[in-house]
Amino acid sequence: MKIPLVEKVGKQNDEIAALNRVDLRAAGVRCLNLMGSPGCGKTLLLEKTLEALRGELSIGVITGDLTTTRDAERIARHTKAVVQINTGGGCHLEAHQVRQGIGKLDLPSLDLLVIENVGNLICPVGFDLGQDVKVGMFSVPEGEDKPAKHPQLLLQAGLLLLSKVDLMPHVPFRLDVFLADLAAIRGDLPVLALSATTGQGLGAWLAWLRAFAAGPAI
Amino acid sequence: MKIPLVEKVGKQNDEIAALNRVDLRAAGVRCLNLMGSPGCGKTLLLEKTLEALRGELSIGVITGDLTTTRDAERIARHTKAVVQINTGGGCHLEAHQVRQGIGKLDLPSLDLLVIENVGNLICPVGFDLGQDVKVGMFSVPEGEDKPAKHPQLLLQAGLLLLSKVDLMPHVPFRLDVFLADLAAIRGDLPVLALSATTGQGLGAWLAWLRAFAAGPAI
Numbered sequence: 001m002k003i004p005l006v007e008k009v010g011k012q013n014d015e016i017a018a019l020n021r022v023d024l025r026a027a028g029v030r031c032l033n034l035m036g037s038p039g040c041g042k043t044l045l046l047e048k049t050l051e052a053l054r055g056e057l058s059i060g061v062i063t064g065d066l067t068t069t070r071d072a073e074r075i076a077r078h079t080k081a082v083v084q085i086n087t088g089g090g091c092h093l094e095a096h097q098v099r100q101g102i103g104k105l106d107l108p109s110l111d112l113l114v115i116e117n118v119g120n121l122i123c124p125v126g127f128d129l130g131q132d133v134k135v136g137m138f139s140v141p142e143g144e145d146k147p148a149k150h151p152q153l154l155l156q157a158g159l160l161l162l163s164k165v166d167l168m169p170h171v172p173f174r175l176d177v178f179l180a181d182l183a184a185i186r187g188d189l190p191v192l193a194l195s196a197t198t199g200q201g202l203g204a205w206l207a208w209l210r211a212f213a214a215g216p217a218i
Numbered sequence: 219m220k221i222p223l224v225e226k227v228g229k230q231n232d233e234i235a236a237l238n239r240v241d242l243r244a245a246g247v248r249c250l251n252l253m254g255s256p257g258c259g260k261t262l263l264l265e266k267t268l269e270a271l272r273g274e275l276s277i278g279v280i281t282g283d284l285t286t287t288r289d290a291e292r293i294a295r296h297t298k299a300v301v302q303i304n305t306g307g308g309c310h311l312e313a314h315q316v317r318q319g320i321g322k323l324d325l326p327s328l329d330l331l332v333i334e335n336v337g338n339l340i341c342p343v344g345f346d347l348g349q350d351v352k353v354g355m356f357s358v359p360e361g362e363d364k365p366a367k368h369p370q371l372l373l374q375a376g377l378l379l380l381s382k383v384d385l386m387p388h389v390p391f392r393l394d395v396f397l398a399d400l401a402a403i404r405g406d407l408p409v410l411a412l413s414a415t416t417g418q419g420l421g422a423w424l425a426w427l428r429a430f431a432a433g434p435a436i
Contacts, residue, residue, distance in 0.1 A: 037256045038339050038367070039360025066340065068366050089370065091309065091340040119367075121256045122284065122309040122338055141359040141382065142257025148286050149256070149337075152307065164359065170388050172415070197390070 013127055016095035020102060020130025027107035029060075030213050031115065033129050035153060036137030038119030041163040043071045044196040045137075045205075046114060050078035052206055057213055058109055062101040063116040064093040071116065081105055092124035093117050099130075112213045121146070125153050133158035133212065140164045141171050144178040147185060154186045159208065166195040231345055234313035238320060238348025245325035247278075248431050249333065251347050253371060254355030256337030259381040261289045262414040263355075263423075264332060268296035270424055275431055276327055280319040281334040282311040289334065299323055310342035311335050317348075330431045339364070343371050351376035351430065358382045359389050362396040365403060372404045377426065384413040 024031050036042055043063070050059055060081035063071040072084030083101040085093060098115060105113070115131060117124040125134075136157040138146040141164060147154060154160065160182070168175075182189065192208065194201030242249050252260055261281070268277055278299035281289040290302030301319040303311060316333060323331070333349060335342040343352075354375040356364040359382060365372060372378065378400070386393075400407065410426065412419030 037337070037360075038364060039255065039357070065367055067369060068363070070363055070366065089340070089344070091338075118340070119255070120309075120338060120340055122307070122336070123341065126307070139257070139359065141357065141385065142255075145286070145288055146256060148288065149283055151285065167359065167385065167388055170385055171382075 013095045016099055017128035017130040020095055020099055021132075023102060023107065024113065024130060024132075027110070029107055029110045029113050030215075031113040031129075031131045031133075032212065033115045033117060033124075033131035033134045034137060035117045035121070035124045035134060035157075036119065036161075036163075037121050037139065037142060040119070040137050040139040040142065041196055042116050042119070042137060043074055045161070045163065045194070046116060047074055047078055048196045048199070048202060049114075049206065049209065050075070052202065053209070054078070057111045057210070059112045059114060060105045060107075060110045061114050061116060062093075062098060062105075064097070064118040066090070066118065081110060087118060091118060091120050091122075092127055093129060094127055095129050112209070121150050121153060125150075125156055135159045135161060137161040137163055140167045140173050143171075144174040145181070147178060148181040151185045154182065154189060157186075157189060160189050160191045161205070162191060162193040164195055164197070165193045165200055166198045231313045234317055235346035235348040238313055238317055239350075241320060241325065242331065242348060242350075245328070247325055247328045247331050248433075249331040249347075249349045249351075250430065251333045251335060251342075251349035251352045252355060253335045253339070253342045253352060253375075254337065254379075254381075255339050255357065255360060258337070258355050258357040258360065259414055260334050260337070260355060261292055263379070263381065263412070264334060265292055265296055266414045266417070266420060267332075267424065267427065268293070270420065271427070272296070275329045275428070277330045277332060278323045278325075278328045279332050279334060280311075280316060280323075282315070282336040284308070284336065299328060305336060309336060309338050309340075310345055311347060312345055313347050330427070339368050339371060343368075343374055353377045353379060355379040355381055358385045358391050361389075362392045363399070365396060366399040369403045372400065372407060375404075375407060378407050378409045379423070380409060380411040382413055382415070383411045383418060384416045 075082040
C-alpha cells in the first residue's frame with residue numbers, strides 16, 4: 001500500500017503557488033511574503049510603510065492569523081486593498097488561501113502585494129505562496145539567538161529585518177552574536193535594522209521596497 | 219481505501235503521553251509544559267527559577283528547539299538534570315521525544331520537571347506530553363493582542379505568564395485590552411506578570427511553583 005500523502009499536499013501547494021505567481025506577474029504586481037514571530041512588529045511596520053508610500057506605490061496586503069480581524073482592521077486604516085485570512089488552527093498560510101485572497105483584490109491597480117504570514121518562525125518557512133521574495137523578521141526583544149535557532153528561514157529569505165531596535169538599550173541583546181551567527185549561515189543576506197515605533201531605519205526599508213517594486217523578479 | 223493516518227498519529231502521541239504521565243507520577247515528579255513565542259523569555263525565567271529554588275526543589279528541564287544546544291547550555295549552568303531535544307524542522311515537541319528525554323533523567327531524584335517547548339504559540343498547544351499542567355507565556359513586547367489571537371492556548375492552560383513587564387514603559391502595550399480579551403476567553407485563568415530580568419513578580423511565580431510541586435495532580 002502506497003500512501004503518497006505528504007508529497008501530494010506539498011505538490012498541490014506548489015502548483016497553486018505557481019498559479020499565484022503567474023497571475024501576480026501578469027498583473028505587474030511584485031509580491032513579498034513577510035514571516036516572523038507573533039508580535040515581532042509585522043503589522044505596525046506595514047502600517048507605517050503604507051503611510052509613508054501613500055500616493056507613491058499602490059500596496060495590497062493579505063494578512064494571516066488564527067482568528068480575529070484585528071490586523072486587517074489596523075491595515076484598513078491605510079489601504080482599502082486588504083484581506084484577512086483566518087486559518088482557524090492553521091499555523092501558516094498556504095498557497096490556496098493566498099489564491100482566495102488574491103481573488104478579492106483588484107490586482108491591476110496594485111504595484112506591490114505584501115503577504116503578512118501567521119506569526120510563527122517555523123511553519124510558514126516551507127510553504128511557497130507565489131511570492132517573489134521571502135522576508136524574515138526578528139525583533140530585538142526576542143534575543144540574539146534567533147539566527148542560530150532558525151537557519152531555514154535565513155536560507156530562504158531575500159532580506160532580513162531586525163525590528164524594535166529602539167528597545168536595544170532596555171534588553172540584553174548581543175548584536176555581535178546575532179551578526180556572527182547570521183554570517184555563519186547566510187553571509188550574503190542583507191539585514192535592515194529598524195524601529196517602526198521611532199522611525200529609525202525606515203528610510204532604508206522604504207528604499208529597498210521601492211527598488212523591489214521597480215525591479216525584475218528575484 | 220481507508221487512510222487513518224492523522225488519527226493514528228494523534229492516538230499514538232496521546233498513548234505515549236499517558237505512559238510519560240504514569241512514569242512521572244510513579245516517581246513523584248510534577249510536570250509542567252511551558253509554551254510561548256520564540257524569545258518570549260522562557261529560558262531566562264527557568265535560569266532564574268533554578269537559581270532561586272536551588273536546595274529547595276530538585277528541578278529537571280527538557281528543552282526543545284529546532285537546532286542548537288544553546289538553551290540547554292544556559293540551563294546546565296544551574297542544574298545537571300537537563301536534556302536538549304532538537305526537533306530538526308519540527309515545530310513542537312511530541313510525547314515520544316519527551317519520553318526519550320525522561321529516559322535520560324534520574325526521575326526519582328526530581329521534584330519537578332519543566333518541559334520548555336519549542337518557541338511557537340500555535341503548534342505545541344495540541345500535543346499532550348504527559349504534563350500535569352500547561353503554562354502559557356506571552357511577553358509584553360509581543361503586544362496586547364496575543365490573548366485574542368491565541369484562544370486555544372488559553373483554553374488549555376492552567377496558568378498564564380506575562381513576561382518582560384519591565385519593558386512596559388518602552389512599548390505601546392494596552393494592559394486593559396489584554397485583560398479584557400483574556401477575561402472574555404478564560405475569566406478563570408490565573409495570570410502572573412513578571413520580569414526575569416528585574417525580578418519583578420518572581421516571588422508569586424515561585425510561590426505558584428512551590429504549591430504546584432507539593433500539590434495533587436491538576
